[in-house]
Amino acid sequence: MFVLVVALYFLLACGVAGLLLFPAAREIVYLALAKRRQQIGAQVQNWRDRRSETTRSLSQNLQASRLSSWQFIKRHQWILLAGMAVVLIPPLTAWMLSGKTMLGSYDDSGQVVNQQIAALLEGEQLVPPPPLPPEVFTTQEVAQVRPMLDTASRNWQALDADFTQRLLMTFKIMKEKHGYDMVIIEGYRSPERQNALAQMGGSVTNAKAFQSYHQYGLAADSAFMRSGKLVITEKDPWAMRGYQLYGEVAESVGLTWGGRWKMMDLGHVEFRKPGVMKR
Template sequence: MFLLAVAVYFLLACLLSWLVLFPAGRELLMSTLERAGLRWRRRFAAMAQRQENGALELQRSGRAQLAEWGAFLRRHYLLCGAGLALVCLPPLVALLVGSKPSLRGFEASTREINPQVAGLLEGEQLVPPPALPPLAFTTAEVQLARPMIASASRDWAMLDKAYAQRLLMAFRIMKERHGYEMALLEGYRSPERQNTLAALGPGVTNAAAFQSWHQYGLAADCAFVRDGKLVISEQDPWAMRGYELYGEVAESLGMTWGGRWKMRDFGHTELRVAGVMKR
């Protein structure tokens, strides 16, 4: 390997010396490079000419094809119009007479709204219950069940007014009829927070920004209060029974309950308003 390198170096040194010392060598090198450049220019020119000819041929062919189609349409315009109508009419009719599409991925509630409770919503304006102390949302049990819940918004004023009244009515019914005191865990959720929670994985949420009703003030996560402490875990039989009752009450008020979803969210309710969420 060393000898080969020495031989190559020697040949290069001889070639360089020849070019430097002998004008004939320089002339030979320049003429060789000039002939090579000329050959390459001719090749490139020939390739460009072929491409130009191909483009012109393709253009002529396309114009001829369009002319043939135009002549066909002119000769058979009635047949073509009938075919176009047959293709367009069925989806147009289905679009006009069909019902509005619903959100996918959720089970629709079939429960009827309780007319008496619905009447109450049109009259008395309910007020939010006293807020729990911030420390109630920082216990180990709460943080395990609801990651990052301590920094969540619990401002009732940021919720849609109609939804807030339904949710407060659910709180009243749960307390007066079933003996469960309830608390708001999270109401409005910013798009940035929604993306942060989505990054934690499907165990927290499957929805990205603006794919959740939280961003529109039309959803809330709630839990129960027992002896002054939040109870969220579904492993607690008392809490699980409360979630079942809460779902019945929420649906009777026209809300959607997360306990019927494939990825169940027992403390979640939302009020779906047509034309709000774009999907």
């Protein structure tokens, strides 16, 4: 490595000495540099000429396109105006009519719900209803729709206090405003029961232990009472209408309704408290 450095230094020194001592060598180097500079200048000028030509071509094409478009519009102006009318008039008409319909059918019944929610937040304490006889939940019709309901917990005391008040308020509104008597068919659910239900397949539940708010006392499944009988089936139009109203009322008091899920659970509501479950 040292020898290579010395050799390079020697060659460099010889070159510098040659330029200093021999005018002919300096002339050769000068001519070579001048020729190279001319070549670079020619390349730069050639690039500038091509760019200028491209710019002129694009400008001419753009002007021609504008002129052609304007001529097309002038030749077909009435057809274009008619087409715009066909496209714009129907949606504008529908928008104007829908706006009038919304204003004309405004329903202030939501104010009643807001007052009841305000009362709930101000501290109105609702009392859970007395438990129903066990045989209400063990009929053949109920067992076909909801398996293992006879062993489900319907103890209001096992539920979160805040969730309990919101659910009771929902039941109250459903009764007073819509005429539906509602009962809780399952509240708190143990981890063991949750796993047992999950093993029955996706038609029952996909949630395993501690994947459901039931294990935290923050969820409940409810149904309707009609003529002293429990109505759970979704095939009953009266019950389906009730579930829709139930979802609206539950959401208005801050609960999450299972009817909006991909796998709908119409009778299910839950109260998603921050920090309880990560979703």
